[in-house]
Amino acid sequence: MTQYIVKKIFQALLVLLIVTFISYLIMELIPGDAVDFLLGLEATPEKAAALRASLNLDKPFIVRYFMWLGGLFRGDMGTSIFYNDSVTNILVKKLLVTFRMGFAALIISTVVGITLGVVSAVNRGGFWDNLISFFANIGISIPAFWLGILFIILFAVKMKVLPVQGYTDPSADFWLHTKQMVMPVIVTAVGALSSMVRQTRSAVLETISQDYVRTAREKGLRERAILIKHVLRNALIPILTLLGMQIRVLFGGVVIVENIFAIPGMGRLLVNSVFNRDITVVQGCILIMGIVVIIANLLVDVSYGFVDPRIREIKDVA
Amino acid sequence: MDKTVLNVNKLQTEFRMRRYTVYAVNGVSYDIHPGEIVGVVGESGCGKSVSQMSTLRLVPSPPAHIAGNAVYEGKDLVDPSNAEYLRSVRGGKIAMIFQEPMTSLNPVMKVGEQISEAIRLHMKLGANEARARTIELMKKVRIPDAEERYESYPHEFSGGMCQRLMIAMAMSCDPDLLIADESTTALDVTIQAQILEMLRDVVRETQTALLIVTHNLGIVARYADKIYVMYAGSVVEYGRAADIFTAPSHAYTIGLLNSVPRLDDDKDRMLMPIEGFPPNLQSRPEGCAFSARCTQKLPECASCSEFPLKMVGDGHYSLCINDHLDRSQRRSDTLFEAKRIPDETLLEIRGLHREFPVKKGILFKKTVGKVHALNDVNLRIRRGETLGLVGESGCGKTTLARSILGLISPTSGEILYQGTDLTKLDKRKTREMRKDIQLIFQDPFASLDPRMSIGSIIGEPLVVHKLTSGKAEYLKRVEELFIMVGLDPSLRDRSPHELSGGQRQRVGIARALASEPRFLVCDEPVSALDVSVQAQILNLLERLQRELGLTYLFIAHDLSVVRHISDTIAVMYLGRIVEKGDWKTLCKNPMHPYTRALLSAVPIPDPEIERTRNIEAIKGDVPSVSRLPGGCSFHPRCPYASADCAAAVPELRETEPGHFVACPVADAIRGAKSQAGSAE
The missing domain is CATH 3.40.50.300 (P-loop containing nucleotide triphosphate hydrolases)
Structure with missing residues (x-):
C-alpha cells in the first residue's frame, strides 16, 4: 500500500510539472501582452520595448518559464501588473472565498446525493425512486447560469428572503454571509448532486444484484446490515470516481456562479484577469486549479486502495 | 427416519412480470430426513434452483409470488408472517451454497469476517469466540494455514478454495440442512471431486441433511440416497437413487439417461438426444409438459389435466401415465459406421x-x-x-x-x-x-451479433469471401446451410435472442460451415x-x-x-x-x-x-x-x-x-x- 501511495504521489508531481508548463504556454499563445494593456493608446515602439525589458518579456519563452518556475519554489508567483501586488497575496485572499463556497457545495452534493441515491435504489420503481430520479434528471440538464438567475428572481426579487448578490466576510457579519451564500452554494451543488444521485443509484442497483449480496441475505442478515456492510462499500468505487471528477466540475461551475452573484473569489479574479491581460494572475489561477484537481485525484486514487483490496494488490504488483 | 428436517408441500412460484408471467415452479413437494443426501436433477430452467430459493424466500419478491408451504420445525417458512423466524433459520439452520464461488463472496471483506459474521449473528458468540470457531471450520474444510488466511480477501483464493470457504460459512452454525445449488458446476473436475468428497464426509460426520441441486447425473449417482427428477417446474419422478437409474419410470428420465455420454459406454454409440427444447413456462403447461418432446407418449398425455403421482415401486413415484415404457433403449445399439x-x-x-x-x-x-x-x-x-x-x-x-x-x-x-x-x-x-479453418465458439449466447438476423449471420462468410455470385445463389446456399444443421429456414429473419441455446449453437456451426x-x-x-x-x-x-x-x-x-x-x-x-x-x-x-x-x-x-x-x-x-x-x-x-x-x-x-x-x-x-x- 505504501508503495502504491508513493507511486501515486510521484505521478502527481510529474503531472503538476506538466500543468505548470501548459499554463505558461497557453498564456504565451494568446495574442497581446501586458504591455499592450498598460500603455494602451500611448504606445510607441520605444516605450513598449523599454517596458518589455523591465518586465523580462523580451527574454525567450523557455527562459521566462524557468524563471517563473524557480519563483514558484520560493512561493513567488510574480507580481500582478493590474493590482500591483504579489500574485500569492491576491490568490490567498480569493482562494479562501472560493474554497469555502466550493467545499460547502461539495459536502452538500455528496452527502445528500449519496443518501438520495441509496433511497432511490432501495425503492427501485417505487414512488420515492420516481420522484428522486425525476428531479435528478432535471438537475442534470439545468445550466447553472440559468438556475442562478431564476433563483435571484424568485428568492431575492419576488420573495425578498435572500440578498440579490454580493459577499460579506463571515468575520464581519456571519448571518449576512450565510444568507448571501445560500443561493450560490445551492446553484453550484445542483448539477453535482444530481449526477451523484444517478451514479449512486446505479452503483447500488448493480451491487444489489451481485451474488455476494445473495450470500449475505442467505446468511440471515437484516436488510439494513446488508446495505451498510455489503452493498455500500462495494458501490463506493464508482461513486469515488465521480467524486474525483466532481471537484473539477465544481471548480468550473464556481467561475460562472461567482460572476452571477458578484462574489470576489477566484473565478471572478480569473475572468477579470483574462480581460486585463494580467498574465501572472491568470497563470497563478490555472496553477492553483491544477493543483486542486491533482490533489483531488490523488486522494481518490489512494482511497480506492483503502476501499478495495484487489486494487491495492494489483497496484502493489504492477 | 420418522423425523423430517424440511417438508415442502405443493410449492408454487410464479414470476409476474409486467407483460407475462413465468410459471417457474408448479406444485413441488419433497421431504428430507436428517443425515440424508437428496439429489434434485433437471435441465436449466426446470425450476430446481428456484424451488430451493423459494423455500427460503430468496427469490426477489415482487415479481415472485410463492404459494404452498415449506415446514421446518413446525413453522411454515413460506408464510410471510414468519419472516422474522425465517431470517433466523436462513444461514443458521438451513444454509445454502451457490454455483459461483468466486462471486458469492464479498470482494472487499476479509473471508474470516464473512464467516464469523454468520456465527455472531446466529450463535450469539463474541468476536473472539466467533473467530476461533471460524478458524476451526476453515481447518475442517481443509484450508491450509487457516489462522493466517482468516485475514485474506476472496481474490487471493482459487475457485475451489472459495467454494470450501462457502461450505465453511454454510456449516458455521451447525445447520440441519445444507442446500448445494450447482455448487461444483463452475469448477474443474478434479476440484469438483475434491469438494464433493469432502462435503459428503462433513455432512456424514455431523448428520446434516444435504440437498444437491445439479444437472449432472453422475454426481447424484455417486452421492445421493434419494433423487428427485424435475422438468418444467414439476417433480416428474422420485425414488431411491438405485431405482431411478435401474428402473427409470418417466419418459423424461429415460430420455435424460440416454442422452448423456458416459465414460463406460461403447464408443460409437449414437447418443439419443431428446428432440426439441424445454418449454419456456410462460403459460401453465397443459397436460404433461414433456409430451411435446416425448417419444413414448400416449394419446391422452397432451390432454389429461391431472397427473397424480403413481407408485411404481417401494418409495418410487412417477408422473408418467404410460405403464409400458420402453426402457431398453437406454443402451442404444445404433452405431455410427466406423470411420x-x-x-x-x-x-x-x-x-x-x-x-x-x-x-x-x-x-x-x-x-x-x-x-x-x-x-x-x-x-x-x-x-x-x-x-x-x-x-x-x-x-x-x-x-x-x-x-x-x-x-x-x-x-x-x-x-x-x-x-x-x-x-x-x-x-x-x-x-x-x-x-x-473455422472456429465454433463455446458460448452460443455471446458469440452471435445480437443485432444481425440469423440468416445474415450464417451468410456473412459467403459475402466476406465472395463465395456466391448473385442473390439467388446466396439465398440457396444459406437455405442449404440451415437444413444441413437441422434449423428451420423460416427462422432466417429472427434475431439470436429469439433462439434457444441449442439452436444458437447450430447457427454457430452453420456459420462456420458456410465457407466450406x-x-x-x-x-x-x-x-x-x-x-x-x-x-x-x-x-x-x-x-x-x-x-x-x-x-x-x-x-x-x-x-x-x-x-x-x-x-x-x-x-x-x-x-x-x-x-x-x-x-x-x-x-x-x-x-x-x-x-x-x-x-x-x-x-x-x-x-x-x-x-x-x-x-x-x-x-x-x-x-x-x-x-x-x-x-x-x-x-x-x-x-x-x-x-x-x-x-x-x-x-x-x-x-x-x-x-x-x-x-x-x-x-x-x-x-x-x-x-x-x-x-x-
Missing part, C-alpha cells in the same frame, strides 16, 4: 511455444517474467479424424486453438497446415486460410448446453464430419464428451501435452497420473459403479502458470512423485505404438496397480 481415417497429415504442430510477458514498473514497464501458456507442444492431426484436447482451466487449450486460427502468434514453433506454415503467412494469406472449411476448431462447443441438447449437437457434429469429410480439433474439459467424439485424445496440463494416444488405449490404459486423476474424477451416471469405486483424488489446486513448478509441472500434486520429477521436465515417450506419455514413473505405477489388482 476410416487415412494416414495423411492435415495439420501438424511442431515445438509450439507461446509466452506472455509479465510487466512491472512505475513509468516505463519492463518485462520481469513470463507466463508460459504453451510449452513445446507437438501434435499431428490426420485428415478426417477428431483430435480431442482435454485439460482443466488455464492449461493452454484455448491459446492453442487461437494460435492455429492465427488470432495470436506463437513465440516460436511451426503450425503446418497441408505443408504450409501458418505462422509465417502474411495478412492476406491468413485471411484466405480462414476459409479453410476442411478443418474445424471446436472450443468447448457443448459445455454451455443442457445434456439433452448437448447430445443433439454432438450427433450433428459427428454426422457432418462423415458427410463433409471434416477434421476436428475438439477442445473440452469434459472427458466423457471428448472420449465420445474423439479418435485421438491429447491431455494438456499447464501448457504441455502430458499424454496422447488413440481414445481406446488412452481411456482403457491411462498412464500419466494426471490423466488417471481426470478419468477418475468424472462421475459416471450409474450408482452401482459409483458406490464401489474410489476416486483417485489429487491434492491441491492447479498452480498459476506464472509460477510454474520446476521439472514436471504436475509433481506437486502427483501422488507418485519422486525427487527426480522435480529435477527435469519429462520427455514424451512412446510406451506402446501410438501412445505417448510424459511421465518417467508411469510404467512403475501401472505395474504396481496391476499387481495390486491381481492380489485382490
Whole structure:
C-alpha cells in the first residue's frame, strides 16, 4: 500500500510539472501582452520595448518559464501588473472565498446525493425512486447560469428572503454571509448532486444484484446490515470516481456562479484577469486549479486502495 | 427416519412480470430426513434452483409470488408472517451454497469476517469466540494455514478454495440442512471431486441433511440416497437413487439417461438426444409438459389435466401415465459406421511455444517474467479424424486453438497446415486460410451479433469471401446451410435472442460451415448446453464430419464428451501435452497420473459403479502458470512423485505404438496397480 501511495504521489508531481508548463504556454499563445494593456493608446515602439525589458518579456519563452518556475519554489508567483501586488497575496485572499463556497457545495452534493441515491435504489420503481430520479434528471440538464438567475428572481426579487448578490466576510457579519451564500452554494451543488444521485443509484442497483449480496441475505442478515456492510462499500468505487471528477466540475461551475452573484473569489479574479491581460494572475489561477484537481485525484486514487483490496494488490504488483 | 428436517408441500412460484408471467415452479413437494443426501436433477430452467430459493424466500419478491408451504420445525417458512423466524433459520439452520464461488463472496471483506459474521449473528458468540470457531471450520474444510488466511480477501483464493470457504460459512452454525445449488458446476473436475468428497464426509460426520441441486447425473449417482427428477417446474419422478437409474419410470428420465455420454459406454454409440427444447413456462403447461418432446407418449398425455403421482415401486413415484415404457433403449445399439481415417497429415504442430510477458514498473514497464501458456507442444492431426484436447482451466487449450486460427502468434514453433506454415503467412494469406479453418465458439449466447438476423449471420462468410455470385445463389446456399444443421429456414429473419441455446449453437456451426472449411476448431462447443441438447449437437457434429469429410480439433474439459467424439485424445496440463494416444488405449490404459486423476474424477451416471469405486483424488489446486513448478509441472500434486520429477521436465515417450506419455514413473505405477489388482 505504501508503495502504491508513493507511486501515486510521484505521478502527481510529474503531472503538476506538466500543468505548470501548459499554463505558461497557453498564456504565451494568446495574442497581446501586458504591455499592450498598460500603455494602451500611448504606445510607441520605444516605450513598449523599454517596458518589455523591465518586465523580462523580451527574454525567450523557455527562459521566462524557468524563471517563473524557480519563483514558484520560493512561493513567488510574480507580481500582478493590474493590482500591483504579489500574485500569492491576491490568490490567498480569493482562494479562501472560493474554497469555502466550493467545499460547502461539495459536502452538500455528496452527502445528500449519496443518501438520495441509496433511497432511490432501495425503492427501485417505487414512488420515492420516481420522484428522486425525476428531479435528478432535471438537475442534470439545468445550466447553472440559468438556475442562478431564476433563483435571484424568485428568492431575492419576488420573495425578498435572500440578498440579490454580493459577499460579506463571515468575520464581519456571519448571518449576512450565510444568507448571501445560500443561493450560490445551492446553484453550484445542483448539477453535482444530481449526477451523484444517478451514479449512486446505479452503483447500488448493480451491487444489489451481485451474488455476494445473495450470500449475505442467505446468511440471515437484516436488510439494513446488508446495505451498510455489503452493498455500500462495494458501490463506493464508482461513486469515488465521480467524486474525483466532481471537484473539477465544481471548480468550473464556481467561475460562472461567482460572476452571477458578484462574489470576489477566484473565478471572478480569473475572468477579470483574462480581460486585463494580467498574465501572472491568470497563470497563478490555472496553477492553483491544477493543483486542486491533482490533489483531488490523488486522494481518490489512494482511497480506492483503502476501499478495495484487489486494487491495492494489483497496484502493489504492477 | 420418522423425523423430517424440511417438508415442502405443493410449492408454487410464479414470476409476474409486467407483460407475462413465468410459471417457474408448479406444485413441488419433497421431504428430507436428517443425515440424508437428496439429489434434485433437471435441465436449466426446470425450476430446481428456484424451488430451493423459494423455500427460503430468496427469490426477489415482487415479481415472485410463492404459494404452498415449506415446514421446518413446525413453522411454515413460506408464510410471510414468519419472516422474522425465517431470517433466523436462513444461514443458521438451513444454509445454502451457490454455483459461483468466486462471486458469492464479498470482494472487499476479509473471508474470516464473512464467516464469523454468520456465527455472531446466529450463535450469539463474541468476536473472539466467533473467530476461533471460524478458524476451526476453515481447518475442517481443509484450508491450509487457516489462522493466517482468516485475514485474506476472496481474490487471493482459487475457485475451489472459495467454494470450501462457502461450505465453511454454510456449516458455521451447525445447520440441519445444507442446500448445494450447482455448487461444483463452475469448477474443474478434479476440484469438483475434491469438494464433493469432502462435503459428503462433513455432512456424514455431523448428520446434516444435504440437498444437491445439479444437472449432472453422475454426481447424484455417486452421492445421493434419494433423487428427485424435475422438468418444467414439476417433480416428474422420485425414488431411491438405485431405482431411478435401474428402473427409470418417466419418459423424461429415460430420455435424460440416454442422452448423456458416459465414460463406460461403447464408443460409437449414437447418443439419443431428446428432440426439441424445454418449454419456456410462460403459460401453465397443459397436460404433461414433456409430451411435446416425448417419444413414448400416449394419446391422452397432451390432454389429461391431472397427473397424480403413481407408485411404481417401494418409495418410487412417477408422473408418467404410460405403464409400458420402453426402457431398453437406454443402451442404444445404433452405431455410427466406423470411420476410416487415412494416414495423411492435415495439420501438424511442431515445438509450439507461446509466452506472455509479465510487466512491472512505475513509468516505463519492463518485462520481469513470463507466463508460459504453451510449452513445446507437438501434435499431428490426420485428415478426417477428431483430435480431442482435454485439460482443466488455464492449461493452454484455448491459446492453442487461437494460435492455429492465427488470432495470436506463437513465440516460436511451426503450425503446418497441408505443408504450409501458418505462422509465417502474411495478412492476406491468413485471411484466405480462414476459409479453410473455422472456429465454433463455446458460448452460443455471446458469440452471435445480437443485432444481425440469423440468416445474415450464417451468410456473412459467403459475402466476406465472395463465395456466391448473385442473390439467388446466396439465398440457396444459406437455405442449404440451415437444413444441413437441422434449423428451420423460416427462422432466417429472427434475431439470436429469439433462439434457444441449442439452436444458437447450430447457427454457430452453420456459420462456420458456410465457407466450406476442411478443418474445424471446436472450443468447448457443448459445455454451455443442457445434456439433452448437448447430445443433439454432438450427433450433428459427428454426422457432418462423415458427410463433409471434416477434421476436428475438439477442445473440452469434459472427458466423457471428448472420449465420445474423439479418435485421438491429447491431455494438456499447464501448457504441455502430458499424454496422447488413440481414445481406446488412452481411456482403457491411462498412464500419466494426471490423466488417471481426470478419468477418475468424472462421475459416471450409474450408482452401482459409483458406490464401489474410489476416486483417485489429487491434492491441491492447479498452480498459476506464472509460477510454474520446476521439472514436471504436475509433481506437486502427483501422488507418485519422486525427487527426480522435480529435477527435469519429462520427455514424451512412446510406451506402446501410438501412445505417448510424459511421465518417467508411469510404467512403475501401472505395474504396481496391476499387481495390486491381481492380489485382490
